[in-house]
Amino acid sequence: MKGIILAAGRGTRLYPMTRPVCKPLLPVYDKPLIYYPLSVLIQAGIREVLVIVPPGEEGTFYTLLRDGMQLGMNIHYTVQPVARGIADALLIGRDFLDGDDVCLVLGDNIFWAEGFAEMLKKAADGNPGATVFGCKVDDPRPFGVVEFGPDGKAISIEEKPEHPRSDYIVPGLYFYSNEALDIAADMPLSARGELEITDVNLAFLHQGRLRVIPLEDNYVWMDAGSADSMLSAAQTIHDLQRGGAYVGCVEEEAYREGWIDRAHLRKLGEELKMTAYGRHLLEL
Numbered sequence: 001m002k003g004i005i006l007a008a009g010r011g012t013r014l015y016p017m018t019r020p021v022c023k024p025l026l027p028v029y030d031k032p033l034i035y036y037p038l039s040v041l042i043q044a045g046i047r048e049v050l051v052i053v054p055p056g057e058e059g060t061f062y063t064l065l066r067d068g069m070q071l072g073m074n075i076h077y078t079v080q081p082v083a084r085g086i087a088d089a090l091l092i093g094r095d096f097l098d099g100d101d102v103c104l105v106l107g108d109n110i111f112w113a114e115g116f117a118e119m120l121k122k123a124a125d126g127n128p129g130a131t132v133f134g135c136k137v138d139d140p141r142p143f144g145v146v147e148f149g150p151d152g153k154a155i156s157i158e159e160k161p162e163h164p165r166s167d168y169i170v171p172g173l174y175f176y177s178n179e180a181l182d183i184a185a186d187m188p189l190s191a192r193g194e195l196e197i198t199d200v201n202l203a204f205l206h207q208g209r210l211r212v213i214p215l216e217d218n219y220v221w222m223d224a225g226s227a228d229s230m231l232s233a234a235q236t237i238h239d240l241q242r243g244g245a246y247v248g249c250v251e252e253e254a255y256r257e258g259w260i261d262r263a264h265l266r267k268l269g270e271e272l273k274m275t276a277y278g279r280h281l282l283e284l
Helices: 035-043 058-065 088-092 116-124 179-186 197-206 227-242 250-256 262-271 276-283
Strands: 002-006 048-053 074-079 102-106 109-113 130-136 144-148 154-159 173-176 210-215 219-223
Touching (some): 035 102, 035 116, 035 250, 116 210, 154 197, 173 197, 179 197, 262 276
Parallel strands (some): 048 074, 130 210
Antiparallel strands (some): 109 219
């Protein structure tokens, strides 16, 4: 399985902050926003990743993440020429995937939970075709709402329903078999001119092959799409890290996966030892 991070959004809701730099490169507390979805892929055991960026931003992202070798990974870059929706990432990544299954994560989504790495590996293993997570929220109406049975098999998905059938919504993290690429290629554009990821999920649902893993307790999911949500996300991460749970530290996750050794982790920490982030690496 390979990973794709869709980080091509310009973040117009965050203007003027995102005029000189796109949203996934903005800081959320002590690290760039894109570190959080990248850490999710690392925890899922995915070492080969494609980052889809806005036109002209390849060099900026490369300056930050390089080719991934410092993390024991291979990171590639390409652009989304025109914003055509989340499912467009599957088509853009076809050559990169080269027949492999895919974990697609949005570049502005932040996840944390106790034992999340095990949950991610469970999602990647034994995938019936498509696996998504279900986040329980107080008001699901502004989101894509998923209804599922006790066995985790999805029953229905509705986009922004007035009367939701469930309190669970689908966040920006999707595990697909390679069949999803053909599904996306055959889909028409929606009324807003996009390839909708909900339509991909519906296709697997109609085949009886959409699995939902619910996130029940003690989890964090945040969509850092506005100034208020970015501020809230930064405060939440600050509080978690004060409590001993370091969130989105890609070097730590790579070390825990066994992709880099202790000496290399120390070297990475020494490069940043003037920061709390670097000192955390050295404390490991």
